Amino acid sequence: MRLTQLPLTTFKEVPADAEIVSHQLMLRAGLIRRLSSGLFTWMPLGLRVLRKVEQIIREEMDRAGALEILMPVVQPAELWKETGRWDIYGDLLLRIRDRHERDYCFAPTAEEVVTEIARRELRSYKQLPVNYYQINTKFRDEIRPRFGVMRAREFVMKDAYSFHLDQASLDGTYERMAEAYTRIFTRLGLRFRKVDAHGGEIGGSKSQEFHVLADSGEDQIAWCEGDSFAANVELAPALPPRLPRPAASATPDRVPTPGVRSIDDVAAFLKIGTRQCLKTLIVEGNEGGLVALCLRGDHELNPLKAERLAGVARPLRMAAPERVLAELGAPVGSLGPVGLTIPLFADHSAGAMADFACGANAPDTHLTGVNWQRDLPEPATHDLRNVEAGDLSPGGGGTLSIARGVEVGHIFQLGDKYSQSMHATVLDQDGKERVMTMGCYGIGVSRIVGAAIEQNHDANGIIWPEPMSPYDVMLIELNPKKSESVTAAALKLYNDLQAAGFEVLLDDRDARPGVKFADADLVGITHRIVVGERGVKDGKAEYRHRPTGAEEQTALEDVVEFLRNRQASAARG
RNA sequence: CGGGGUGUAGCUCAGCUUGGUAGAGCGCUUGCUUCGGGAGCAAGAGGUCGCAGGUUCGAAUCCUGUCACCCCGACCA
Numbered sequence: 001m002r003l004t005q006l007p008l009t010t011f012k013e014v015p016a017d018a019e020i021v022s023h024q025l026m027l028r029a030g031l032i033r034r035l036s037s038g039l040f041t042w043m044p045l046g047l048r049v050l051r052k053v054e055q056i057i058r059e060e061m062d063r064a065g066a067l068e069i070l071m072p073v074v075q076p077a078e079l080w081k082e083t084g085r086w087d088i089y090g091d092l093l094l095r096i097r098d099r100h101e102r103d104y105c106f107a108p109t110a111e112e113v114v115t116e117i118a119r120r121e122l123r124s125y126k127q128l129p130v131n132y133y134q135i136n137t138k139f140r141d142e143i144r145p146r147f148g149v150m151r152a153r154e155f156v157m158k159d160a161y162s163f164h165l166d167q168a169s170l171d172g173t174y175e176r177m178a179e180a181y182t183r184i185f186t187r188l189g190l191r192f193r194k195v196d197a198h199g200g201e202i203g204g205s206k207s208q209e210f211h212v213l214a215d216s217g218e219d220q221i222a223w224c225e226g227d228s229f230a231a232n233v234e235l236a237p238a239l240p241p242r243l244p245r246p247a248a249s250a251t252p253d254r255v256p257t258p259g260v261r262s263i264d265d266v267a268a269f270l271k272i273g274t275r276q277c278l279k280t281l282i283v284e285g286n287e288g289g290l291v292a293l294c295l296r297g298d299h300e301l302n303p304l305k306a307e308r309l310a311g312v313a314r315p316l317r318m319a320a321p322e323r324v325l326a327e328l329g330a331p332v333g334s335l336g337p338v339g340l341t342i343p344l345f346a347d348h349s350a351g352a353m354a355d356f357a358c359g360a361n362a363p364d365t366h367l368t369g370v371n372w373q374r375d376l377p378e379p380a381t382h383d384l385r386n387v388e389a390g391d392l393s394p395g396g397g398g399t400l401s402i403a404r405g406v407e408v409g410h411i412f413q414l415g416d417k418y419s420q421s422m423h424a425t426v427l428d429q430d431g432k433e434r435v436m437t438m439g440c441y442g443i444g445v446s447r448i449v450g451a452a453i454e455q456n457h458d459a460n461g462i463i464w465p466e467p468m469s470p471y472d473v474m475l476i477e478l479n480p481k482k483s484e485s486v487t488a489a490a491l492k493l494y495n496d497l498q499a500a501g502f503e504v505l506l507d508d509r510d511a512r513p514g515v516k517f518a519d520a521d522l523v524g525i526t527h528r529i530v531v532g533e534r535g536v537k538d539g540k541a542e543y544r545h546r547p548t549g550a551e552e553q554t555a556l557e558d559v560v561e562f563l564r565n566r567q568a569s570a571a572r573g
Numbered sequence: 574c575g576g577g578g579u580g581u582a583g584c585u586c587a588g589c590u591u592g593g594u595a596g597a598g599c600g601c602u603u604g605c606u607u608c609g610g611g612a613g614c615a616a617g618a619g620g621u622c623g624c625a626g627g628u629u630c631g632a633a634u635c636c637u638g639u640c641a642c643c644c645c646g647a648c649c650a
Contacts, residue, residue, distance in 0.1 A: 012599065012611065013585045017643050028584095037642070091574090092648070109650090143574070143648065150650095157650055209650095218649095315647085410650065444650030460610095479608055514610040521610090532609060542609095 001471070002494075003507045006044055010519050020216050022453035023148030025462050029522045031449075038145025038153030045523065046449070048470035050156065053448050054135050056187050056467060057158050064180035066131040066160050071113045073137055077103035079112040083421045094141045106139040111418045111440065114161040118436065119424035125165045128426065128436070129173050133160035135445060150406065150450040160441040163419070165428060170437050174206065174413055177441045181210050181409050184443070189465025190452055193405065195221045196231035198304065206413040210443075211405025214454035221405045222387050227397025234304050236387040237394045240348035250355040250369030257366045261333030263297040266366060270357055274298040278350055278358040278370070280335040282319040282328070285311050285343070290319050290327060294337050294346040296353060299385040306384050309345055334359040336367060338376045351381035406451040407444070414438040456547075462524030463547050466570050471505040473497060473563060474525040476516050478532035480508055490531040493541065493559055500560045521546070526570075527563060531556075 011028045018024040026032045031046030042050055058068065074096070080086035086093075086105075094106040107113070114132055122130060138157045145153050160177065164170040178194065185192040190212050197209040209232060211221050223230035260269045267274045277297030283306065285291045291312050295301060307316040321332045328335065328342075336358030337344055357368045372378050389402040418424070419436045428434045449468070456463045464470070475497070477490035487508075494506045505525060507516050513532075520528050530542040541559050543552045545566075554562040 009583080009600085010611095011584055016579090016585070019644075034642095090648095138650080140649070144644090144646085146644085151648095155650070159650085407650065442650050447650055482608070512608055512610090512612065514608090514612080517610045519611085530609080534609070 001505050003509050020147050022450040045470045049449050049468050052468050057184055060180045060184045061133050064176045066133045069132050070134050071110050073107050074104050075107050075113055092140050094139050108140040115418045115422045115424050118163050122426050125426050125428045129164045129169045131162035149446050156445040158443040158445050162439040163436045170439050174439050177411050189467050198235050208411050209407050210409030212408050212451040213403050213405050215404050216454050217404035217406040219405050219407055222400045222402050224393030224395050224397050224400050227395030229393045229395030233386050238383050238385050238387045239392045241352045245352045246354040248371035248374050252369045255366050258364045278356045282324050284313040284317045284319050286313045290342045292340055292342055292344040294350045296349045302386045330361045346379035346381045347384040348381045351379050408448050408451055409443045411441045414440050461522035464524045466526045469526040471503045471525050473502050473504045474520045474528045475504050476507045476530045478513050483533045486536050489536045
């Protein structure tokens with residue numbers, strides 16, 4: 001493709017409504033254009049990237065034995081009513097009505113439709129297992145779309161659904177999908193991690209997520225180098241401290257702390273570390289009352305863990321500050337476990353504290369030198385906090401590392417949640433009707449494009465992992481109007497490279513060199529070849545590798561060979 | 574949906590407090606000079622100031638309503 005034929009509009013300035021780099025760069029490089037909140041047009045260059053991602057996914061899904069189908073994006077309400085999700089799914093589901101006043105929705109996912117297909121098509125255990133997949137548009141009416149393509153309302157997802165007679169078969173396909181995903185993200189050239197996850201609202205039991213590592217990621221994941229432990233921080237168990245609680249040594253004291261509220265304030269005011277402070281959080285109980293949760297001051301509450309406690313409301317809700325003040329007689333900033341009459345749960349680490357500071361349950365007052373057992377009853381301890389870097393791994397192999405990630409893939413074992421309610425059955429060996437068991441496997445295709453940029457960019461622009469690069473080669477001819485020999489050399493290279501199977505983007509615009517270089521960096525194509533008067537005189541072209549910035553000269557007639565070697569060495573890794 | 578903020582040229586923004594008939598930089602068009610990391614000069618095109626009401630002799634500016642977008646929270650590929 002010649003740039004004179006492709007109207008590429010790039011921006012020097014950062015669009016005001018884009019917050020994260022990937023969104024900014026995608027807009028600046030002309031990959032996408034926003035139509036409306038959470039709705040984007042994929043422009044020619046962006047679409048090429050999206051298609052490359054799709055293709056790799058398609059190849060690996062096919063290799064893993066999955067069957068590609070294409071389901072409607074508009075789905076009838078009746079199916080969703082069968083599983084009950086018409087009512088449960090809520091406002092995320094975009095509902096529409098046709099001319100006959102019949103209800104439909106725009107697919108946020110396709111369990112219902114695929115289960116409908118399966119119950120019609122699959123009759124015998126001999127046909128199982130079957131794994132259907134599609135790469136298709138989804139719509140979720142997110143409360144707050146943001147981060148460009150990373151959380152759009154309309155997006156491209158690869159969704160797969162497998163059907164089995166028994167758990168063993170499901171386990172097998174689940175593992176094959178985990179392997180396929182690992183191959184996909186490896187082939188895409190992304191740094192990623194597979195972690196244990198919780199199933200969310202889709203239901204089911206076993207579930208793992210694939211995260212592209214990026215500092216801007218919304219999720220935190222924890223893993224241990226020394227063992228196989230890897231989990232979303234939501235799920236990672238925090239082990240009780242190894243050392244027993246130190247003996248009480250301080251004498252209890254009551255300290256006026258006017259205006260001191262947060263743990264940081266308390267620690268600073270008392271001139272102690274936040275880990276010497278105990279924080280008391282009040283959440284709603286499941287029978288209308290309140291429940292207290294105690295954590296070490298430097299720890300963070302894990303809501304998922306807390307809502308599993310007996311007596312705690314699900315989902316977890318923090319108690320309103322007014323209610324806390326009214327029922328406990330102290331504002332949120334001055335609470336502590338001493339003398340509390342509501343049910344109390346302490347995190348393991350909180351239970352291991354000695355001589356700690358905490359609120360006194362009186363306005364603007366704190367206690368210091370407090371000790372369990374001596375000053376208040378021994379608490380029931382549970383795992384209530386998020387793990388932190390340096391915590392012991394539950395796998396026993398050492399300590400945990402923590403990083404941020406963007407969730408780009410999620411695999412689940414669904415069990416019979418959908419097949420049961422939709423009565424998707426086959427006959428088994430004994431001629432008995434059996435409800436199939438299911439797995440489902442998603443990849444956020446369009447999100448991968450954003451995540452890849454989050455992970456791979458510099459001050460000048462995007463740095464595509466080679467497999468995602470919209471073109472193989474960015475060919476730049478410098479000052480085309482000035483020198484016919486340059487134009488001729490560039491054109492010959494353009495044709496030769498294409499004949500050799502390379503996808504080439506030729507910058508034949510009548511623009512200044514600086515503009516071309518800047519655009520090339522912004523767009524981020526892996527290999528760049530410059531043909532200019534200087535080099536052409538000596539029969540040379542100049543090569544530059546976008547990811548490393550490494551430059552080399554090569555004879556014009558050797559460029560094809562040169563790039564072949566480059567690609568080969570990249571493929572070897 | 575709750576809280577905060579913004580809507581002025583394709584993009585980034587100024588002008589609004591104190592009403593007087595629309596601006597800058599980048600981009601775009603044309604010409605000349607330039608030409609190896611976002612050129613210079615000159616001449617242009619381009620905006621019913623988000624929309625609708627209201628106040629006023631007069632509204633981008635003040636008032637009311639409305640819509641859109643962005644940020645913070647719960648959700649997720």
